[in-house]
Amino acid sequence: MLSWLQNQVVFSAVLSLVLIAGMMTCVAYCIYFERKISAWIQDRQGPNRVGFLGLFGNFHFWGLGQPIADGAKFFLKEDIIPARVDKPLFILAPAISMIVALIGFVVIPWGGSYMLGDTIMNVQVANPDVGLLYILGVGSMGVYGVVLGGWASNNKYSMYGAVRATAQMLSYEIPMGVAILVVVLASGQLRLEEIVLGQVGGNGLWNIVLHPVSFLILLITLFAETNRAPFDLAEAEQELVGGFHTEYSSMKFAMFFLGEYVHMITGSAFICVLFLGGWELSFFGIGPAFPGTGIEDVGLISVIIKIGVLAVKVAFFIFLFMLVRWTLPRFRFDQLMRLAWKGLIPVSLGILVLTVMGVYMGWQRSVLFNLGSEIAIVAATLGVVILANKPVTGRQDNMPVVTQPLGG
Amino acid sequence: MISDADIILIKEPKLSAADKLYLTQIAEGVKVTLNHLFFKPKVTVQYPEEKRKLRVDNYRGVHRLNRDPDDRVACVACFMCETACPAHCIHIVAAESPWEDREKYPQQFDIDELRCIYCGMCEEACPVDAIELTTEYDMVGQSRDEMIFDKEKLLNVYDQTKDIKPRKNPKISGYQGTGDREKYDQLRERLEKMIEEREPGESKSTGTEGNVQ
Numbered sequence: 140m141l142s143w144l145q146n147q148v149v150f151s152a153v154l155s156l157v158l159i160a161g162m163m164t165c166v167a168y169c170i171y172f173e174r175k176i177s178a179w180i181q182d183r184q185g186p187n188r189v190g191f192l193g194l195f196g197n198f199h200f201w202g203l204g205q206p207i208a209d210g211a212k213f214f215l216k217e218d219i220i221p222a223r224v225d226k227p228l229f230i231l232a233p234a235i236s237m238i239v240a241l242i243g244f245v246v247i248p249w250g251g252s253y254m255l256g257d258t259i260m261n262v263q264v265a266n267p268d269v270g271l272l273y274i275l276g277v278g279s280m281g282v283y284g285v286v287l288g289g290w291a292s293n294n295k296y297s298m299y300g301a302v303r304a305t306a307q308m309l310s311y312e313i314p315m316g317v318a319i320l321v322v323v324l325a326s327g328q329l330r331l332e333e334i335v336l337g338q339v340g341g342n343g344l345w346n347i348v349l350h351p352v353s354f355l356i357l358l359i360t361l362f363a364e365t366n367r368a369p370f371d372l373a374e375a376e377q378e379l380v381g382g383f384h385t386e387y388s389s390m391k392f393a394m395f396f397l398g399e400y401v402h403m404i405t406g407s408a409f410i411c412v413l414f415l416g417g418w419e420l421s422f423f424g425i426g427p428a429f430p431g432t433g434i435e436d437v438g439l440i441s442v443i444i445k446i447g448v449l450a451v452k453v454a455f456f457i458f459l460f461m462l463v464r465w466t467l468p469r470f471r472f473d474q475l476m477r478l479a480w481k482g483l484i485p486v487s488l489g490i491l492v493l494t495v496m497g498v499y500m501g502w503q504r505s506v507l508f509n510l511g512s513e514i515a516i517v518a519a520t521l522g523v524v525i526l527a528n529k530p531v532t533g534r535q536d537n538m539p540v541v542t543q544p545l546g547g
Numbered sequence: 548m549i550s551d552a553d554i555i556l557i558k559e560p561k562l563s564a565a566d567k568l569y570l571t572q573i574a575e576g577v578k579v580t581l582n583h584l585f586f587k588p589k590v591t592v593q594y595p596e597e598k599r600k601l602r603v604d605n606y607r608g609v610h611r612l613n614r615d616p617d618d619r620v621a622c623v624a625c626f627m628c629e630t631a632c633p634a635h636c637i638h639i640v641a642a643e644s645p646w647e648d649r650e651k652y653p654q655q656f657d658i659d660e661l662r663c664i665y666c667g668m669c670e671e672a673c674p675v676d677a678i679e680l681t682t683e684y685d686m687v688g689q690s691r692d693e694m695i696f697d698k699e700k701l702l703n704v705y706d707q708t709k710d711i712k713p714r715k716n717p718k719i720s721g722y723q724g725t726g727d728r729e730k731y732d733q734l735r736e737r738l739e740k741m742i743e744e745r746e747p748g749e750s751k752s753t754g755t756e757g758n759v760q
Contacts, residue, residue, distance in 0.1 A: 176584065178591075179583070179584045179585075179589070180580045180583050180584050181583070182583060182587050182588070182589055182590045182591075183589060183590070183591045184589055184591040184593070187593075355570075462577060462580060462581070462584075463573075463577070465580055466573070466576040466577050466579070466580040467573065467576060520568065521565070521568065524567045524568065
């Protein structure tokens with residue numbers, strides 16, 4: 140009956156359709172939960188009025204109909220293309236932004252292997268040799284939509300946003316790449332599926348145990364790559380109206396918005412795969428694999444469990460993204476640059492050097508060596524900070540010391 | 548000129564080495580937001596279902612036209628409120644009273660609630676405490692005409708709010724509210740006495756022709 144599905148190409152096509160539909164729903168509800176969480180953090184209630192056409196009387200399902208109403212609103216609003224914009228680019232930019240975000244997750248291994256009839260399928264749209272490089276490349280393309288949108292808008296605020304986004308992306312790609320390189324060196328793999336298999340209980344520990352600092356650096360750079368607070372300088376409302384999307388309205392704006400959230404989901408899945416064992420559940424690789432999440436489990440139920448495990452991990456990171464957004468104020472631009480160039484890049488390079496040494500000596504799986512080197516790096520950083528007597532981000536630099544009161 | 552003694556110089560807080568790495572401070576911040584997220588009570592008032600408690604008990608909201616204990620309109624159409632109103636939003640058409648105890652009654656009594664500035668002057672001016680401002684503030688209408696409250700509507704407001712004596716202003720007249728039968732009888736006696744003291748015939752002279760607005 141399902142023999143037509145027993146072909147990886149067909150299976151991947153079906154899977155990608157399912158993923159796109161699922162991803163769009165997820166994004167809509169991410170926006171809902173972002174509004175809810177921001178409201179709760181500010182002691183408010185959040186959206187709680189839109190139910191389902193009032194079919195259930197006065198019960199509004201905690202506003203769960205809100206994403207549908209928001210979507211309908213976006214489609215029905217007037218789509219303004221201002222007079223002096225670069226029209227082709229103006230239309231193209233949001234599409235690029237969203238497409239790039241959407242094609243990012245084709246290489247994410249969602250649930251290991253699946254035995255369909257007598258054929259083994261990868262629950263993954265594509266499994267190229269260079270999956271990790273692919274996701275890095277596609278992730279960097281995300282800024283292209285922002286830059287084109289800002290440029291084409293013919294608006295100085297959009298332009299500022301685009302320029303900021305470019306500089307920010309360029310700066311944060313470096314520590315991101317180096318932090319990922321540590322994982323690549325340690326696991327010797329560029330295939331994401333293989334990186335997950337290397338972390339399955341019994342095979343090895345989760346990479347977060349071996350490289351906590353690299354994990355932290357990747358997490359910080361992901362905030363910057365997805366343009367989320369405290370790195371949302373590209374759309375700083377207080378300074379730049381709306382930043383790169385000032386001139387956008389209706390569905391074009393929604394596409395930028397969707398792109399940002401899809402980017403968040405992809406980024407979270409990426410960091411889970413690299414550092415948290417992907418679909419695997421064995422508690423940091425210390426315990427045995429959770430029943431149904433081993434490599435040899437290829438039944439439908441185990442695939443569902445694996446997808447569920449990855450979904451929970453991704454949900455945790457999305458929650459973290461939202462929590463941080465409503466906790467931290469935005470960086471000033473010079474602080475942003477200093478954090479990348481003076482903070483993250485030296486630290487990640489230091490870890491890289493030590494990891495290379497470990498790989499040369501054959502210690503890449505040694506907890507003692509890896510944790511020791513991470514601790515050494517943190518200690519060195521702290522030492523530099525204390526000796527220089529300056530914060531890493533230069534937060535308190537260039538502040539005049541007031542000895543005489545002004546006008547006194 | 549501010550003297551030096553009055554100036555407080557605030558020094559920047561000294562950051563420890565861990566604080567300079569930001570991470571401890573981020574953890575502090577996340578602790579605060581998590582606390583609000585899960586443990587702090589929400590302050591939002593779900594408006595149509597629940598209403599905020601008014602902070603003052605003499606809040607000036609929509610008007611009501613009081614009834615006397617005989618369920619008649621308490622207003623005697625004296626035009627005091629219309630004269631006192633700085634926004635000119637009250638319009639009264641007086642007519643000869645069908646009742647013994649007073650000369651006039653309002654045939655028509657309109658308040659333009661959109662024009663009203665809710666100053667409460669009408670309430671101060673009223674000699675029989677017939678017009679009062681309630682604490683109700685959520686009246687709506689779909690047109691401007693709908694927001695001109697006529698006598699029936701204003702009496703209706705009274706019917707809905709008669710258990711509340713909304714305002715605690717100092718009393719100007721000795722009259723203590725329309726719901727109080729004893730005080731009402733006292734006032735009635737006083738009015739009847741006033742009418743008796745007048746020459747007969749004079750009381751009949753104020754008819755409808757005097758009711759120019």
